Amino acid sequence: MSAAPLALRVPEMPGEPAHGTLMRLAARHRRPGDAAGFAADCGLSFRSLLRGGGADAVARLAGFDPLALGQRSPLVDASGRTVGLGGQRIALGDWSTTNRRWCPHCLADDARLALGRGLPTERLAHHRFWWDVKSVFGCAVHGVPLAQTCAACGRGPGWAGPVHRCPCGASLLSATEADGRRPSPADHYLAGRLTGIRSGTCLVDALTYREAVRALERLGLVATGRWSARKPRLGGSEAAACRDAGMGLLADRRHGLARALDQVLAEGRAREGRPGLIGSYGWIYELWIANLPDDEFGRMLKSALREHAVANGVIPERERALGGGPGGPLVDLATATSSLGMGHARARAILGRGGMLPDGIRRSVAFPIDGVGLTRLREALDRTTDAKGLRAILGVGKAQARRIVGAGLVPPVGSGPGGTAIRFEVAAAERFLRTLIEGVPVRRKLPHGSAMLAGACRSAGVPVEVACTGLREGDVRATGVAPGRLSLAAIMVRPADLRRLRKDDGLTVEEAAKALGVHHEAVRSLRRSGLLGRVRPGRRSLRRGEVDAFARRYMPASEAARLLGTSPKRATRLMAERQVAVAAGPPTCRQTFYLRADAQRQVLAVARP
Ligand SMILES: [Zn+2]
Numbered sequence: 061m062s063a064a065p066l067a068l069r070v071p072e073m074p075g076e077p078a079h080g081t082l083m084r085l086a087a088r089h090r091r092p093g094d095a096a097g098f099a100a101d102c103g104l105s106f107r108s109l110l111r112g113g114g115a116d117a118v119a120r121l122a123g124f125d126p127l128a129l130g131q132r133s134p135l136v137d138a139s140g141r142t143v144g145l146g147g148q149r150i151a152l153g154d155w156s157t158t159n160r161r162w163c164p165h166c167l168a169d170d171a172r173l174a175l176g177r178g179l180p181t182e183r184l185a186h187h188r189f190w191w192d193v194k195s196v197f198g199c200a201v202h203g204v205p206l207a208q209t210c211a212a213c214g215r216g217p218g219w220a221g222p223v224h225r226c227p228c229g230a231s232l233l234s235a236t237e238a239d240g241r242r243p244s245p246a247d248h249y250l251a252g253r254l255t256g257i258r259s260g261t262c263l264v265d266a267l268t269y270r271e272a273v274r275a276l277e278r279l280g281l282v283a284t285g286r287w288s289a290r291k292p293r294l295g296g297s298e299a300a301a302c303r304d305a306g307m308g309l310l311a312d313r314r315h316g317l318a319r320a321l322d323q324v325l326a327e328g329r330a331r332e333g334r335p336g337l338i339g340s341y342g343w344i345y346e347l348w349i350a351n352l353p354d355d356e357f358g359r360m361l362k363s364a365l366r367e368h369a370v371a372n373g374v375i376p377e378r379e380r381a382l383g384g385g386p387g388g389p390l391v392d393l394a395t396a397t398s399s400l401g402m403g404h405a406r407a408r409a410i411l412g413r414g415g416m417l418p419d420g421i422r423r424s425v426a427f428p429i430d431g432v433g434l435t436r437l438r439e440a441l442d443r444t445t446d447a448k449g450l451r452a453i454l455g456v457g458k459a460q461a462r463r464i465v466g467a468g469l470v471p472p473v474g475s476g477p478g479g480t481a482i483r484f485e486v487a488a489a490e491r492f493l494r495t496l497i498e499g500v501p502v503r504r505k506l507p508h509g510s511a512m513l514a515g516a517c518r519s520a521g522v523p524v525e526v527a528c529t530g531l532r533e534g535d536v537r538a539t540g541v542a543p544g545r546l547s548l549a550a551i552m553v554r555p556a557d558l559r560r561l562r563k564d565d566g567l568t569v570e571e572a573a574k575a576l577g578v579h580h581e582a583v584r585s586l587r588r589s590g591l592l593g594r595v596r597p598g599r600r601s602l603r604r605g606e607v608d609a610f611a612r613r614y615m616p617a618s619e620a621a622r623l624l625g626t627s628p629k630r631a632t633r634l635m636a637e638r639q640v641a642v643a644a645g646p647p648t649c650r651q652t653f654y655l656r657a658d659a660q661r662q663v664l665a666v667a668r669p
């Protein structure tokens with residue numbers, strides 16, 4: 061149980077988060093490849109560890125310093141959309157444990173260390189918490205891009221463990237030396253911040269981690285010298301290149317920044333864009349620098365841009381822009397409309413309901429609009445989608461989408477900006493999909509006995525929202541997921557598994573006790589302790605699958621006694637002598653239970669001395 065430290069321990073490794081520790085503990089207990097099962101035996105959910113939190117319980121099990129482990133384990137702040145990790149505030153979208161990443165050279169270093177100490181590799185090979193932070197693209201020690209897929213089988217190794225081995229059996233270590241590659245400037249800086257090293261000389265030091273990443277990427281986009289009305293979106297490796305370019309621009313900001321702005325301005329003019337700051341610098345002015353707060357970083361960029369604009373005749377010296385005037389930057393209605401990327405009528409309606417247009421304004425009259433408010437409104441529109449967009453993300457029809465929303469699986473974000481129809485956060489919908497397939501292998505073919513989710517729901521007579529809830533809660537497990545874009549249509553399940561979710565399939569506590577051959581009071585305490593299923597409301601709330609899973613994993617002392625041909629009391633004493641770990645027992649549970657695998661081994665040893 062989670063209260064006492066385990067007898068078999070692993071050395072504490074710096075940089076390892078709680079989920080990494082659990083993978084090593086599982087291997088230490090001869091359960092490599094079963095981190096989730098091992099966690100469950102310890103009364104923990106590995107799945108929720110991967111979502112952040114629970115470091116305290118892991119620290120107790122491992123005998124680690126809870127403060128230190130908490131510091132290097134993720135703590136999600138859902139409302140702030142950030143993750144606290146390594147003392148930094150990281151954007152929620154910048155942190156992910158969906159696909160495990162690792163540095164093959166770091167793991168090879170661990171293996172050498174283990175060899176030197178005469179330990180097996182899995183004792184010291186450990187996950188680093190910054191491998192889960194996407195803005196750290198490459199290893200800050202070895203300079204190689206972090207790996208995401210196994211070189212042998214081409215799949216992600218997932219989290220089942222051990223850390224240094226893919227489920228296909230291949231090693232995740234690098235066979236060759238890193239031959240002195242240097243980490244990229246951004247990786248060096250960002251990983252340094254996460255591990256508590258600050259250069260103390262960088263202009264983005266004063267920003268939070270999330271803001272610093274954003275600032276570097278935007279500076280990198282400026283460095284490309286391209287003009288654009290909207291901020292270009294970046295893929296993973298493009299973003300990494302931009303962060304490095306951003307570091308470069310910061311290092312040489314007197315000349316580098318001016319040179320980059322020269323190019324942007326030239327391209328803006330070549331497009332015969334409108335004069336003025338927006339026509340000349342596009343999103344760089346309108347959507348970014350104009351809205352920066354008045355801190356050191358904001359002031360530096362505003363004054364650099366202002367200097368450039370004045371020197372190139374974009375604005376007259378006396379114009380009160382970019383730190384020059386009160387009231388903040390303003391844009392007119394036409395610019396606002398095009399900036400929202402929609403038709404005039406719809407943009408006006410949204411702006412009006414958002415309280416950004418004075419009453420009675422006529423189309424022909426240009427009116428100043430608060431640029432900062434506009435940016436916020438646009439970002440909110442970008443992050444959310446309507447019911448149709450949600451259906452496209454989930455890959456289901458109208459009725460199914462409605463039931464999924466109705467079941468609270470993808471909550472709407474109230475009414476949209478400016479009071480438009482109900483909207484959904486894109487990230488929340490995608491996160492929901494990912495929770496259904498955590499650790500599920502990608503398959504090109506349906507495994508035997510499986511069907512695609514929609515068909516499986518039909519043949520099992522289970523509504524899609526019930527199936528999704530079951531997958532999310534771990535009551536059933538997907539058997540595979542098709543390659544390509546993730547949607548509900550890509551998920552493979554066994555209809556036989558789904559059948560277990562049918563309402564009429566529940567057991568009462570008394571029925572479960574009978575099936576397990578134990579006292580019903582014991583069943584109640586096992587449920588409370590989390591060893592037997594989940595606590596749900598209702599009388600028939602135990603699932604047959606949960607009871608079966610419990611019976612497979614644990615053995616009551618009465619059964620051990622029967623196998624040994626002795627009394628339960630004597631069997632309990634024998635097990636204690638042989639140090640078989642008690643999974644549950646007095647005083648919290650009126651009967652004693654052992655891990656079945658462990659108990660069985662000892663029963664055999666006693667039976668045939
Ligand atoms: Zn490395």
Ligand SMILES: [Zn+2]
Nearest residue numbers: 210213226228
């Ligand atoms: Zn593999």
